[in-house]
Amino acid sequence: MAEPMGFYTDTTVCIGCKACEVACKEWNQLPSTNGGVNTLSGDSYDNTRQLDGIHWRHVKFIEQFTEDRKDGRWLLMSDVCKHCVQAACLEVCPTGAIVRTEFDTVVIQSDACNGCRDCIAACPFGVIEINPVSGTAQKCTLCYDRMQGGLEPACSKACPTQSIQFGTINELRGRAEKRVEQLHQIGEKRAYLYGADEKMLGGLNSFYLLVDKPEVYGLPPDPKMPTRNLTSGTMFSFLGALLVGLIGILNFRNRGASVREEARL
Amino acid sequence: MNGIPSSTYFSAAPDWGWLVVLYFFFGGLAGGCYFLASLIALFGRPEDRPLSHLGYYIPFPCVLLSALLLILDLQRPLRFWHMLIESNTFQPIFKYWSPMSLGSWALLIFGILSLVSFLGALADANHIPWAVWRNVHPPSLLGRFITAIGGLFGFYVAGYTGVLLAVTNRPIWSDTPLLGMLFIVSAASISAALMILLAEKSRWTTPGLRDLHRTDVWLIVLEFIVLIALMISLGPVLRAWLSAWGLLLLIGVVIVGMLLPLALSWRPQWLGDWNMKTTAALILLGGFLLRVVIVFSAEGV
Numbered sequence: 301m302a303e304p305m306g307f308y309t310d311t312t313v314c315i316g317c318k319a320c321e322v323a324c325k326e327w328n329q330l331p332s333t334n335g336g337v338n339t340l341s342g343d344s345y346d347n348t349r350q351l352d353g354i355h356w357r358h359v360k361f362i363e364q365f366t367e368d369r370k371d372g373r374w375l376l377m378s379d380v381c382k383h384c385v386q387a388a389c390l391e392v393c394p395t396g397a398i399v400r401t402e403f404d405t406v407v408i409q410s411d412a413c414n415g416c417r418d419c420i421a422a423c424p425f426g427v428i429e430i431n432p433v434s435g436t437a438q439k440c441t442l443c444y445d446r447m448q449g450g451l452e453p454a455c456s457k458a459c460p461t462q463s464i465q466f467g468t469i470n471e472l473r474g475r476a477e478k479r480v481e482q483l484h485q486i487g488e489k490r491a492y493l494y495g496a497d498e499k500m501l502g503g504l505n506s507f508y509l510l511v512d513k514p515e516v517y518g519l520p521p522d523p524k525m526p527t528r529n530l531t532s533g534t535m536f537s538f539l540g541a542l543l544v545g546l547i548g549i550l551n552f553r554n555r556g557a558s559v560r561e562e563a564r565l
Numbered sequence: 566m567n568g569i570p571s572s573t574y575f576s577a578a579p580d581w582g583w584l585v586v587l588y589f590f591f592g593g594l595a596g597g598c599y600f601l602a603s604l605i606a607l608f609g610r611p612e613d614r615p616l617s618h619l620g621y622y623i624p625f626p627c628v629l630l631s632a633l634l635l636i637l638d639l640q641r642p643l644r645f646w647h648m649l650i651e652s653n654t655f656q657p658i659f660k661y662w663s664p665m666s667l668g669s670w671a672l673l674i675f676g677i678l679s680l681v682s683f684l685g686a687l688a689d690a691n692h693i694p695w696a697v698w699r700n701v702h703p704p705s706l707l708g709r710f711i712t713a714i715g716g717l718f719g720f721y722v723a724g725y726t727g728v729l730l731a732v733t734n735r736p737i738w739s740d741t742p743l744l745g746m747l748f749i750v751s752a753a754s755i756s757a758a759l760m761i762l763l764a765e766k767s768r769w770t771t772p773g774l775r776d777l778h779r780t781d782v783w784l785i786v787l788e789f790i791v792l793i794a795l796m797i798s799l800g801p802v803l804r805a806w807l808s809a810w811g812l813l814l815l816i817g818v819v820i821v822g823m824l825l826p827l828a829l830s831w832r833p834q835w836l837g838d839w840n841m842k843t844t845a846a847l848i849l850l851g852g853f854l855l856r857v858v859i860v861f862s863a864e865g866v
Binding site: 350352388391392393394395396397409411412413414415416417418420421422423424425426427428429430435436515518519520521522523524526527528529530532533534535536537539540541543544545547548549551552553 | 569572573574575576577578579580581600601604605608609638639640641642644645647648651652653658660662663664665666669720724725727728729731732733734735738739742743744745746747748749750753773776777779780783784787791
């Protein structure tokens with residue numbers, strides 16, 4: 301396997317130009333609108349609104365202003381699939397359509413997906429959705445086709461401020477840690493890395509430098525694997541079955557003898 | 566967390582709607598009826614045999630309907646076989662840690678077993694001329710073996726859907742490990758109710774009917790306890806039910822589907838001859854509404 305590759309997104313230098321969104325749509329031939337329907341969100345400059353089957357990149361605009369708007373700041377962040385090392389979508393996918401590539405990224409094979417949507421419910425980041433054209437679950441592939449050809453993903457290539465950086469995870473982590481240090485030195489003590497270490501789902505191959513709580517950016521503070529409930533859920537179900545069986549047997553007990561007698565006759 | 570009770574609130578809704586609700590209901594009936602039929606066949610009186618036959622008649626049509634509902638719910642229905650066979654290699658795909666994968670196989674196996682028992686019951690009741698099928702029906706050894714295995718699969722089909730919901734990252738569903746348990750108990754309860762309703766309609770008076778009714782009362786009590794435990798286990802996420810869905814849960818599921826049937830069982834003279842039928846109908850309605858609330862309340866968060 302090649303060295304794990306991914307994105308490091310420094311939200312402090314994002315200018316909200318949406319070049320990444322456009323480049324992503326252009327390369328991956330995603331429709332600009334959903335069946336020609338253009339809906340304005342009324343939410344700042346964000347009309348993409350979410351990651352879904354036709355939006356594999358989404359620039360978030362978070363306005364933090366005082367009521368009189370004299371003081372405040374913009375938080376801008378280009379969101380994408382996190383290509384988790386422990387990927388919830390891959391884990392639950394019943395068809396084997398979701399695979400891990402040689403670059404340690406997570407890709408949905410559209411020709412194998414049957415649109416059961418289990419992965420949508422499993423992803424803790426709300427990244428995956430059904431593409432209405434293909435009828436299959438889709439998300440960022442980290443431009444698997446470009447990477448196979450030795451090219452960098454379209455979004456990071458297009459990013460004019462290097463907010464989105466592409467590279468090997470080890471190299472990106474080093475770069476990100478230095479940037480956090482630099483920001484701390486110049487007084488931005490709130491800067492920290494989200495998902496860069498292995499504590500979060502084994503590490504996110506697309507991690508972020510943030511300057512506020514994760515939930516402010518629409519990111520879960522404590523994302524978990526869906527299978528955390530598998531053992532306990534199964535055990536409780538077993539207990540339920542046991543109790544139901546017991547209730548049934550208690551109410552129909554001592555009558556098996558007559559059935560056995562009849563069988564003997 | 567800025568007032569957000571759980572990290573599960575950042576996931577996206579899979580848009581599982583009415584088809585899934587109906588599948589949960591009919592899948593529950595299939596599994597529950599098979600289990601009850603097995604119980605009556607193995608532990609009941611000889612004169613309860615028609616009741617056991619009735620229990621075996623329900624699962625197979627319900628499994629067929631369930632499969633149809635599940636296929637229709639897929640965005641690419643013609644690819645339904647991808648659940649069992651890997652489309653790239655044409656090898657069977659089986660992921661024991663994925664409830665949907667395991668459930669697909671369980672449904673297939675349970676479907677076969679329910680068909681066998683369906684034919685066995687028909688033969689045992691002399692509704693079909695192929696006497697050979699009697700061999701797969703209790704009290705024969707093979708029949709007992711099939712019905713015991715089928716009962717276990719029935720339980721699995723009835724309960725795995727709750728575990729499937731728990732093995733996601735959606736609010737409510739994945740915030741409790743008790744959904745599978747609730748679905749199993751509820752499946753047994755609605756199945757007993759359906760069998761009582763159908764038996765009453767046929768004016769049967771087998772003594773097993775009383776046993777079944779008593780069983781159902783116990784099951785409703787157990788279901789109520791599990792539901793309360795589930796609500797406690799949700800912790801701060803419980804506030805998601807401070808909504809129209811919560812109201813439906815309280816009125817439709819708890820009051821209409823549990824407390825009222827319990828009251829009617831306690832005072833059977835209230836409705837006279839209509840008591841059993843009404844109780845069973847209310848339990849069925851409550852069981853259906855339970856699945857509606859569970860599916861849609863999380864979809865709406």
